[in-house]
Amino acid sequence: MTANIAITNRSLHDQVVSRVRDLIIEGVLEPGSRIDEARLIEELEVSRTPFREALRTLAAEGLVIVRPSKGSIVRKLTREDVFSMLEVLAHLERLAGELACARAGDEQIQALVDLHQRMMECYRQRDRLPYYKLNQEFHSRLAELSKNTTLQDMQANIQARLKRIRYIGNQKPESWAGAVADHEEMVAALKDRDGKRLGDAMSDHLGRTWERVKDSI
Amino acid sequence: MTANIAITNRSLHDQVVSRVRDLIIEGVLEPGSRIDEARLIEELEVSRTPFREALRTLAAEGLVIVRPSKGSIVRKLTREDVFSMLEVLAHLERLAGELACARAGDEQIQALVDLHQRMMECYRQRDRLPYYKLNQEFHSRLAELSKNTTLQDMQANIQARLKRIRYIGNQKPESWAGAVADHEEMVAALKDRDGKRLGDAMSDHLGRTWERVKDSI
DNA sequence: TCGATGTATTTTGTATACATGCGCAAGGTA
DNA sequence: TACCTTGCGCATGTATACAAAATACATCGA
Numbered sequence: 001m002t003a004n005i006a007i008t009n010r011s012l013h014d015q016v017v018s019r020v021r022d023l024i025i026e027g028v029l030e031p032g033s034r035i036d037e038a039r040l041i042e043e044l045e046v047s048r049t050p051f052r053e054a055l056r057t058l059a060a061e062g063l064v065i066v067r068p069s070k071g072s073i074v075r076k077l078t079r080e081d082v083f084s085m086l087e088v089l090a091h092l093e094r095l096a097g098e099l100a101c102a103r104a105g106d107e108q109i110q111a112l113v114d115l116h117q118r119m120m121e122c123y124r125q126r127d128r129l130p131y132y133k134l135n136q137e138f139h140s141r142l143a144e145l146s147k148n149t150t151l152q153d154m155q156a157n158i159q160a161r162l163k164r165i166r167y168i169g170n171q172k173p174e175s176w177a178g179a180v181a182d183h184e185e186m187v188a189a190l191k192d193r194d195g196k197r198l199g200d201a202m203s204d205h206l207g208r209t210w211e212r213v214k215d216s217i
Numbered sequence: 218m219t220a221n222i223a224i225t226n227r228s229l230h231d232q233v234v235s236r237v238r239d240l241i242i243e244g245v246l247e248p249g250s251r252i253d254e255a256r257l258i259e260e261l262e263v264s265r266t267p268f269r270e271a272l273r274t275l276a277a278e279g280l281v282i283v284r285p286s287k288g289s290i291v292r293k294l295t296r297e298d299v300f301s302m303l304e305v306l307a308h309l310e311r312l313a314g315e316l317a318c319a320r321a322g323d324e325q326i327q328a329l330v331d332l333h334q335r336m337m338e339c340y341r342q343r344d345r346l347p348y349y350k351l352n353q354e355f356h357s358r359l360a361e362l363s364k365n366t367t368l369q370d371m372q373a374n375i376q377a378r379l380k381r382i383r384y385i386g387n388q389k390p391e392s393w394a395g396a397v398a399d400h401e402e403m404v405a406a407l408k409d410r411d412g413k414r415l416g417d418a419m420s421d422h423l424g425r426t427w428e429r430v431k432d433s434i
Numbered sequence: 435t436c437g438a439t440g441t442a443t444t445t446t447g448t449a450t451a452c453a454t455g456c457g458c459a460a461g462g463t464a
Numbered sequence: 465t466a467c468c469t470t471g472c473g474c475a476t477g478t479a480t481a482c483a484a485a486a487t488a489c490a491t492c493g494a
Contacts, residue, residue, distance in 0.1 A: 011285045011477070013273070037445075047479045049266065052447090056230070056270045060277030062370075068228045069446060069485055084367040091312045095305070150301040153279075154371055228447070254475075264449045269477090286455055286476060 012046050016054035019044060024063050024074055025163045032076035035064065062161050079217050082165060083210060089158045090206035092151060093139065094199040097186070100145035101195035108145055109190055115141065116187045123180050132167060138183070142190075142202075169213030178208060229263050233271035236261060241280050241291055242380045249293035252281065279378050296434050299382060300427060306375045307423035309368060310356065311416040314403070317362035318412035325362055326407055332358065333404045340397050348393075349384060355400070359407075359419075386430030395425060 020040070023029045041051045055072050058064045066072045077085075100109075115138055122131035139159065143152045170176060182205040189198035237257070240246045258268045272289050275281045283289045294302075317326075332355055339348035353376065360372045387393065399422040406415035 013477085014285075048446095049478055049480090053270055053273045056273045057277050060274050068231075071446070071486095081366070084365040087316075087365055088309070088312070088367045088371065091308065092305070095308045099304075148301040148304055149298070150305045150375070154305065158367070230447085265476095266448055266450090287457095288475070 012050035013053050013057075016044060016046055016050055017057050020054060020058060021061075021063060021160070024058075025160070027164055029074045031074050031164075033074055035072045035074060037071070061157060077161070077165060077217065079214065082162065082213065082217055085158050085162055086206050086210045086213075089155065089162070090203045092155050092158070093142070093202040093206060096143045096146040096148075096151055096155065097189075097198035097202045098195035099148060099151070100142055101190065101193040101198055103147045104145035109193075112138065112141055112145070112190065113187055116183060119183065120180070123176070128176075132170070135179075135183075136163075165213055165217065166209070169209075169216040172212070175212040178212070179205070182208065229267040230270050230274075233261060233263055233267055234274050237271055237275060238278075238280060238377070241275075242377070244381055246291045248291050248381075250291055252289040252291060254288070278374060294378070294382060294434065296431065299379065299430065299434055302375050302379055303423050303427045303430075306372065306379070307420045309372050309375070310359070310419040310423060313360045313363040313365075313368055313372065314406075314415035314419045315412035316365060316368070317359055318407065318410040318415055320364045321362035326410075329355065329358055329362070329407065330404055333400060336400065337397070340393070345393075349387070352396075352400075353380075382430055382434065383426070386426075386433040389429070392429040395429070396422070399425065 020029070024031075029035065035055070037048065037051065041048055044051065055064060055066060059066050059072070063075055064072050065075050115134060119131055119134045119138065122128075122134060136159065140152070140156065143155045146152070170179070182201065186198060186201045186205065189201050237246070241248075246252065252272070254265065254268065258265055261268065272281060272283060276283050276289070280292055281289050282292050332351060336348055336351045336355065339345075339351060356376065357369070357373065360369045363369070387396070399418065403415060403418045403422065406418050
């Protein structure tokens with residue numbers, strides 16, 4: 001097999017989905033605002049067909065709402081939405097933690113510990129954005145270790161929907177310190193393969209996430 | 218407010234989504250088989266545009282898989298898929314049970330108990346289909362009592378994807394009796410508002426569902 | 435001036451036409 | 465005969481045209 005020189009011939013649909021998803025997460029398309037179909041298809045330089053298909057996909061993901069004959073809007077999360085999502089996410093990550101302790105290989109756990117070290121390095125340097133990205137990766141990777149694809153998918157979905165709010169909400173330094181402490185506990189439990197303790201830690205972590213985030217909605 | 222005389226002007230998209238979803242759940246469209254776009258749009262008497270949008274929605278729901286330039290197929294669940302879905306569903310319903318005990322009103326609990334009575338009546342009469350439908354409703358209603366919309370959505374999604382397999386897998390009489398016993402325990406715990414016990418019961422119930430179902434995949 | 439009603443304009447929904455890429459089979463070559 | 469090549473047909477992907485609905489706006493009357 002030669003080096004991978006394949007042209008990633010992704011369909012326009014897929015490209016539009018990830019592009020618009022990013023626009024929503026980055027806040028370029030503001031929550032609650034109408035999605036101007038004509039404007040966006042012009043900027044993205046695609047026709048209405050793949051664009052509208054993409055909207056359907058994003059609607060199913062929960063990022064946009066299509067109101068029949070009235071256009072689509074970027075879904076705006078209420079406090080109740082965010083609370084319920086964090087409640088479910090906490091419970092899912094508890095399961096992920098427990099399963100990871102039971103099913104992950106030693107190298108996989110070590111890899112996650114290494115990732116954690118890199119996060120700590122970012123924290124010491126106060127490199128917010130790299131930390132944030134590693135953090136996202138930490139949680140997805142932990143879900144992977146559960147060896148449960150449904151769990152991974154659902155966690156990824158909620159993560160994506162909350163991404164923006166969590167980013168906004170984690171600005172305060174003391175919040176950051178708290179999150180770091182949570183992670184220390186999680187990694188310790190993971191090293192010991194103590195599923196119960198890891199599950200509790202993940203659940204608690206997300207419980208505190210609500211406290212950190214709730215005022216920025 | 219007068220009686221609701223609004224004309225339900227559902228878009229073709231929505232109609233196609235629910236129609237095709239039913240075709241998949243009912244097994245008319247067989248798992249793993251290619252979806253013949255031309256044939257279906259003819260039978261449904263719609264054009265390709267709303268049909269293809271509907272496919273995107275169903276793909277996001279996990280019922281079909283669109284392979285770029287290669288057509289769509291009805292997603293075929295592997296044993297691993299079903300196991301992971303039941304594992305997550307069990308965990309979600311555990312949460313639903315715990316939250317329901319904490320948050321539901323007395324009348325709501327009573328309504329669920331009544332529903333349970335009707336299920337028992339069906340069981341005594343060996344009315345399989347009505348029982349099955351009431352059972353679906355029982356689980357959705359219990360999720361409602363959690364007052365957590367995200368939980369409801371995710372539970373509904375997994376339910377829909379598993380619907381067909383669960384129906385096939387619940388044919389044996391002894392399986393049915395076991396499921397009924399599980400429900401008795403669940404309702405007892407719910408009456409007592411014993412969240413922990415209800416959570417365990419729901420989780421155990423779905424654990425046994427795997428046993429009932431696993432050979433029919 | 436305010437409101438109601440009818441009309442114009444914009445926007446969305448659906449159908450269809452056109453483009454592209456995949457799979458398969460016919461034909462050629464070793 | 466087995467395997468590779470090549471070209472054609474057809475399914476899929478995308479663009480555009482047309483239809484219907486909703487919104488904005490203007491005109492008329494009280």
